[in-house]
Amino acid sequence: MRPTFWQRLDAFARNLTPVALTLVLVILNVVPTHIPGIARVLPVLPLISIFYWSIHRPHLVPAPAVFLIGLFQDGLTGAPMGLHALIFLAVQGVVLFQHKFFMGKSFFVHWLGFGLVGAGAAALSWALLSAFHVTLFAADAIVFQYIMTVAAFPLFAFIFSRWQQAFLKLD
């Protein structure tokens, strides 16, 4: 049976949610918490989202969207424009390249995968920042941020999987 106009609109709206959720995380990431020292080690939440959706619904987070999410992240956080766009694209690229490996694997394999991909992303961001500012960047904050991001992965992966069950089951 051909889906009606409203069914298609409904599906379209649902399909937009992974990108929308990621954008929400970008905004949430910069809301001031006023907790001393936390801003320096706050997890990079959009990274989790991009990793998750690139595995589970890759066609819903196309590369142009990832690029724009990265630009949005750069714009808000004050990082050099293009930095996160590049990092997020790299993460997506690696995930899609290894997509067969990730498909149908358990949560722990995904977590481990995220640990590896995240480490690569952290190293890349350190290298890019150092090159951009033409100085060897202190890596401690980036390392802490990486650890926090990996630690935050299970919670957000859980939320995303619930979301997927609830709104994106048809795919």
Add this chain to the structure above:
Amino acid sequence: MKEPHSFSRVAQPIRNFAQRFAYVGLVVAAFALMMLAKVDTILVERVRTHMTDAVAPILDVLSQPLDTVNRGVAEVQAMKNLYEENTRLREERTRLMHWKSVAEKLEAENRVLKEQLNVIPEREASFVTARVIADTGGAFSQSVIVNAGARDGVEKGQAAVTADGLVGRVIDVGSRSARVLLLTDINAKIPVLVDPTRTRAIMAGANLAKPRLTWLPPGAVVSVGDSVVTSGHAGVFPPGLRVGQVAAVGEGGLIVQPYVDLTRLEYVRILNFGSGGILQLPQRSIDADVPGKERGRRP
């Protein structure tokens, strides 16, 4: 993957192809953008300003409940040590009353001396108080977004302070939001004076919690506990704003502990000394001198 919709079935291969093709292009674009940001900051910063401005209302709303919670927590904590706090404040008040009388005496003396020397009066600053709606003090940059912009009279280059001291400088101004570069950011280089020796130095951030003093003149004597104030050199900041204290004299240079707790900024004051921002720097240093002198001569 199972695709039940005919619409998707047609669109999917096209999308896949476009995705693969676009991917490389986008990576190159991101690289190019970083290069552009390095070369032509104005164009890229304008994009950033518009982005920040668009999200400012959302951030404004989102940051409010957290601020309220924080204030609640702070109030409960304050209730707990009300008694000690009161005793402490009484002591401090006695001390400050003494300081007040000293300051009054000094001010009167200073005024008389300045009149005798015909010193050009400093311009009074007006200010805008703005709420911090986004805190991006991470590894990548150290800045905050405040909910006041061009329509509130905020201009690029103005100094942001709290009651404790200097916070940073306005680097981007949208119509309803502005970005303040914290003095810990890697791009922050602030001309300062180290009291009591009035040693000139540049305080440079490194995206770390504490900035460092660099470019000290040879033979400069600076010790731990010396206070650091803005020097007003180069016209970026007005002179005499409290910045921090020399916290440690280490191998990596002199580390400054800012007076302001930059991790818990809630409100900042954006100072307006009636001068333009950093962009008109070369003309301004000349312009600022001429009318200043004229005004100084006025009876």
